[in-house]
Amino acid sequence: MILYPAIDLKDGQCVRLLRGEMDKATVFGNDPAAQALAFQQAGCEWLHLVDLNGAFAGRPVNAAAVEAILAAISVPAQLGGGIRDMATIESWLSRGVRRVILGTVAVENPALVHEAARAFPGRVAVGIDARQGRVATRGWAEETDMMATDLARAFEDAGVAAIIYTDIDRDGAMEGPNIAATEALARAVSIPVIASGGVSSLADLVALRGTGVIAGAISGRALYDGALDLAEALATLRD
Template identity: 45%
Template structure:
């Protein structure tokens, strides 16, 4: 299981939000590329970057910042947040991003998702952000009527190889992931699942490894010192 340190970008800075709420923000680093180098130096094998401005506004404004992160490290980077077009996907891949995560657009435009998968194969990851079992969209501001499990099955049929599954209620709360819903989803689909939201301690990562997910995204617990990358055995 890979551990993905999360770098959330808002207004060009590295921040963390609580439950994705725009007005509950903590700024951790002025320069996201600095923290990228820090996580790499502590043993990270890959990074998870989210363009929060893109997620909320539907337009990515942080491509120059993302390029700085790519140039600053020697490990792969996956990026999500506000990616709504094939041109945006190409732009990210062209600056050296390894994988691109589609969220709202994947749900709303299946034809575009199919085209992206045909063009870029396993470089396309789909983010499934669940609120009470249903998929949330537009930076988690709205909840759809599509269940997370059904959507996961749909994207698997389309050819997506990896999903990022987030339980919004757990995100940034440091209360542990929703192990039950993650395990349930794992039984329903046959694709890689990267679990996100709620990791608060190394024991949470051990439990996720036992569920046999492909990866786990860790944000606040890293920034608050609750998880030490250098001491983890699971990365």
């Protein structure tokens, strides 16, 4: 199981939100590239980047910070937030992002996900963010009646590389991930599922790995707060 340290970008800074609320952002640093390099030096295999402003604006906003990160690291990075058309997908992939994450557009224009996955095999992921199992879009500001599992199944044969499943009510709350819901989703589809939201301890990672079906986990606040030591976590997952 791969651990993805998260760098969430708001106004060019590294922040963490509480349950997706933009007005409840805690700033953890003003040098995202330095933070990315620190994660790499600790041994991470991947980075998870989110343009939070972009998720609300529907277009890239923190491009300069993302480009600085890409210039500083050699490990692959996946990026989500404000990626809603083929031109933006192509642009980020050409600039060094290894994998783009399509969230809002997966609900509003699923044909684009299919098209992008065909055009860029292995480099397109779907982000499914949910409250009480129901998908939320546009920076989690708009809730839909679509169930997360139904959305995931819609891309079963699309060729997407992964599904990043975020339980919004757990995100940034340091209360542990929704293991049951994430495991259920992972068992419902053949697409690799990455857990996000609430991953805050070594025990959380061990429990997620123990399901035998979850391919990865994303952690942010716990790494910044020191509740989770990245090097120790990576060593545990390797063992």
